[in-house]
Amino acid sequence: MNHSKKFIRHVLAIAISIALPTVASADAAYDALKQQVEMMQKQLAEMQKALEKQQVKVKEVEANTISRAEAKELEHHVNAASEWKDPNTLIHMSGYADIGYTDAQDEDGSFVVGAFAPIFHFQYKDMFMLESELEFEVEDDGETKVALEYLTIDWFVNDYVALVGGKFLSPLGQFRQNLHPSWINKLASAPPGFGHDGAAPVSEAGLQARGGFPLGNMRANYAVYIGNGPELVTEWNGTDFELDGIDAEGKGADRDGKKAWGGRFGLIPFAGLEFGISAATGKATVTSIEVTAGTAPALANEQARDYDVFGIDAAWQYKSFALRSEYVKSKIGRATTGASASDGGQWKSWYTQASYLFPTTKFEGVTRYTDFDSPQDARDQKQWAFGLNYLFASNVIGKITYELNDGQKGAIADDNRWLVQMAYGF
Amino acid sequence: MKTINNSSKALLATMLTVLAMAFSTTTQADGHAKPGDFTRGANVWRDNCGRCHNIRDARELRDDQWYSTAFHMRMRGGLTGQETRDVIAFLTSSNKPARKPIITDAKAPTASSKASKLSGKAVYNQTCIACHGADGKGTLPGAPDFSSAKGPLSQTDDILVKHVTDGFQSPGSPMAMPAKGGNTALTDADIRAVVKYLRSFSK
Structure with a gap:
């Protein structure tokens, strides 16, 4: 027993002596390992910090860098923006056209091709502009009629004056120069007397100065012109001559050598209101005969007659309501010599028009009263016109107009009419 | 011998006066003499175009x-050269479509995200007043009435901001308000400020 105890003691002693150095060695390895881990943790933290800094930098770079696709799109926009940016010459076409249907009291209803009127603009810098309007119309027999409504070269001399040479719309009054295009005229017809053969001059060939200027707190505009003047048409009824009408569309030559002068002054006291006064004077001579019976004698030694025009106009607009009125009188003096010597005559007309665009709709109601008086009783006309328009857009307008006409019994001027029109301004 | 009557003399004198005026003034129209102004142009557009035709x-x-x-309209409407340049400035600014920026705010912060330097009233008076009027009731046919809380102002700020930003055509109006009222310089903050100001009309 004692031997066995001794043996165990010896074994334990040997085991302990063997184990003790091993334990000491493990502690050292642990410490080293710990140091390494701590160092790695530190390095990892530093790397994380560096990575975060790098990520911030990357975001900044991304924010200030565009992709190839974006660069391509930008390039496209830059190229597009530089195209036609500031040429010396601009070319532009605008104008208007209309089509419709007309049904008069004593005539069959007809589809009508109103007019196609392209307007061309060629502009050199801010100095010159060539303006021209053509008018294409399909006549009753299907023939197409082409007319040069106007052709001018405008010189913008300064901010207040432009000189206009060529064939221009008559600056007398408002309707002929500003309101006759079908997309602007709120009814499907012109007021009697303000069309192509009425009291108001249509156009003139000559030289014109026009512009606008401030007048205290108000504004003013003006136009003065000198031109070839109108020619006169006389009617042969089989026994004698009677003055038939004034052909007041700009002539390519002054066949009687008598010029006409005229102009208009407009005053705008405040926005939306304008008053205008117009006048013209000169001489006019009979150059053509309208034969209604028999054979007319030839014109010879015709006397130049006095020609005078006077007009006033006013326009007022308040939000959706617009009111305008215009009066014009053209007077021709008597001729005592020449083959067609006859009394003079005067053509006068006035109209008042009111229109209202119903709020939150595209419907517009219009009414107009016109009284046209001429030397020919058959042409005299008093007219009430009522219209309902639909504005598909500001420049695309559908119109239904009813004219209640009062003229000489049996004359066309006495026939009431329905007019449907689609007008497009471009 | 040819004679000139009194009316002809008067017209001749008028023409000579105009011609003298034409060549005596030094304000030349060539070469964009003075630049146009957006706000003045908006007023010219509002005050003149509708006198003859529907505003385009x-x-x-x-x-x-x-x-x-x-x-062309300078000739027809009797505008001065300066008024013509002003209305060009307004129209050529107002015809720009509302377009999504190629470089978005998320990538490159722009003025749009900064606070407005102008009050809502200042923005309104600069950009909106020509068409919407000093009282917010509108000066043009079809312009909405901001004096009623039941009108466009019944909508949320976000919707109103979108309408101003992108442009908007009111029901029944023959034409649309251009994007940012035509003033492309307006920032998002300016638009929010002016929308806030619009609400003051209905109080």
Whole structure:
């Protein structure tokens, strides 16, 4: 027993002596390992910090860098923006056209091709502009009629004056120069007397100065012109001559050598209101005969007659309501010599028009009263016109107009009419 | 011998006066003498175009088309050269479509995200007043009435901001308001400020 105890003691002693150095060695390895881990943790933290800094930098770079696709799109926009940016010459076409249907009291209803009127603009810098309007119309027999409504070269001399040479719309009054295009005229017809053969001059060939200027707190505009003047048409009824009408569309030559002068002054006291006064004077001579019976004698030694025009106009607009009125009188003096010597005559007309665009709709109601008086009783006309328009857009307008006409019994001027029109301004 | 009557003398004198005026003034029209102004142009557009015809939407034409059109209307409407340049400035600014920026705010912060330097009233008086009026009731046919809380102002700020930003055509109006009222310089903050100001009309 004692031997066995001794043996165990010896074994334990040997085991302990063997184990003790091993334990000491493990502690050292642990410490080293710990140091390494701590160092790695530190390095990892530093790397994380560096990575975060790098990520911030990357975001900044991304924010200030565009992709190839974006660069391509930008390039496209830059190229597009530089195209036609500031040429010396601009070319532009605008104008208007209309089509419709007309049904008069004593005539069959007809589809009508109103007019196609392209307007061309060629502009050199801010100095010159060539303006021209053509008018294409399909006549009753299907023939197409082409007319040069106007052709001018405008010189913008300064901010207040432009000189206009060529064939221009008559600056007398408002309707002929500003309101006759079908997309602007709120009814499907012109007021009697303000069309192509009425009291108001249509156009003139000559030289014109026009512009606008401030007048205290108000504004003013003006136009003065000198031109070839109108020619006169006389009617042969089989026994004698009677003055038939004034052909007041700009002539390519002054066949009687008598010029006409005229102009208009407009005053705008405040926005939306304008008053205008117009006048013209000169001489006019009979150059053509309208034969209604028999054979007319030839014109010879015709006397130049006095020609005078006077007009006033006013326009007022308040939000959706617009009111305008215009009066014009053209007077021709008597001729005592020449083959067609006859009394003079005067053509006068006035109209008042009111229109209202119903709020939150595209419907517009219009009414107009016109009284046209001429030397020919058959042409005299008093007219009430009522219209309902639909504005598909500001420049695309559908119109239904009813004219209640009062003229000489049996004359066309006495026939009431329905007019449907689609007008497009471009 | 040819004679000149009194009326002819008067007209001749008038023409000579105009011609003298034409060549005596030094304000030349060539070469864009003085630049146009957006706000003045908006007033010219509002005060003159509707006197004869329905006011056209600025978005109908490109810059070069508006340029020639404005000179054509200088002749028709009796505008001065300066008024013509002003209305060109307004129309060529107002015909720009609302377009998503190629470089978005998320990538490159722009002025849009900064606070407005102008009050809502200042923005309104600079950009909106020509068409919407000093009282917010509108000066043009079809312009909405901001004096009623039941009108467009019944909508949320976000919707109103979108309408101003992108442009908007009110029901029944023959034309649309251009994007940012035509003033492309407006920031998002300016638009929020002006929308806030619009609400003061209905109080």
